[in-house]
Amino acid sequence: MKKTKVLFKVLLGVIVLLLVFVIINFIPTWNLKTKGMRRLEGNWVDVYYESEIAAAKDIFQLADTRAKDLADRLGFTEKQNINIYIYDNQSTMQMKKYGFIGPLLGLDWYIGDNIGTNVILTSPANPGKVHNYDSIKNAVLHEMVHGYASILNPKIQLWLTEGLALYLSNGEVLNSKYKNSMHLPSYTDIQTRNPIKFSNMGGYSLAHTYIEYICVTYGWDKVLELIKSENYEKVFGISGEEMYSGWINYFENYDKYIELSTINI
Ligand SMILES: [Zn+2]
Incomplete structure (x- = not known):
């Protein structure tokens, strides 16, 4: 009984100390x-x-x-x-x-x-x-x-907001050599809310092509609807996973797309 009490006190002390550290750490963000x-x-x-x-x-x-x-x-x-x-x-x-x-x-x-x-x-x-x-x-x-x-959308998914920001500002056009060497993230990967994981999985080189695929296929207004609601079923009548598969297919044929858009210009 006594031992449990001591353990409880130590544990409580550790938790309080951790909390104090966390609070102090975040003072610059106030x-x-x-x-x-x-x-x-x-x-x-x-x-x-x-x-x-x-x-x-x-x-x-x-x-x-x-x-x-x-x-x-x-x-x-x-x-x-x-x-x-x-x-x-x-x-x-x-x-x-x-x-x-x-x-x-x-x-x-x-x-x-x-x-x-x-x-x-x-x-x-x-x-x-x-x-x-x-x-x-x-x-x-x-x-x-x-x-x-x-x-x-205050709680917007990382993959979508990064894709949007890259698409409208500084996303790079992928050349085929670079593209072919890339490892594509899985459907689970693109759900991440961790910016370091996002960066490590090549998100900064890829996410704008996801927005681009949706824009090319469904139009810009639908992209905006998705940004607001994140509801694939409602906006497109397909699941998020089906959209992901469509993007993978688009990405794998990206060279053809780039050639086509170059010819059109
Ligand atoms: Zn960003």
Whole structure:
């Protein structure tokens, strides 16, 4: 009896300690603004920045100019609450999503993200080891699409929101050599909500082709309906698994599609 009591106390102590660590870890995420951040107010987006003024103005210019087009495609006719926070250091940006532990995860490629309609971005003036000025600058459009998608569907599936963001901004056309060397994710894989797993399974090179397949086959309006409801049966009259099989087939014949679209151009 005594032993059980001691064990219970130890266990409780460990749980409380863990909770305290978790709470402390996430303190940086409580406020996306850092001390002294300044704001640029646009017609479509607002940008907050630290000391890298020139890079911030450059991003602001691109984001506010392109936002209308992106918003339009996603069915918005007026300014939404899209805020872009640009941090001088990659580590600050990583802390704003994952807390103090963020920069310790060794994610060199991780330079931007969204938290609902708030976009967080590393300043392109300090691009880190994997990216360069332009790749970070263009990533803002990708993150903005995530922001808009989160308004359409706050709990949107990772595979869909990434596919959408890549499709509307920076998804690459796959050349056949690269395509043939790729291992395709399974139907279960594409359900993941884990961004690291998504990245490791080649999601950033593939997910836009899924959206592209749906758009080419069913039209853009249906893509938007899917983004909003994620209900394949209702929107298309087929299951999610059947859509996945259709995409696999499309992907395996992708070379033909690219040749055809090149000829048409
Ligand atoms: Zn993304």
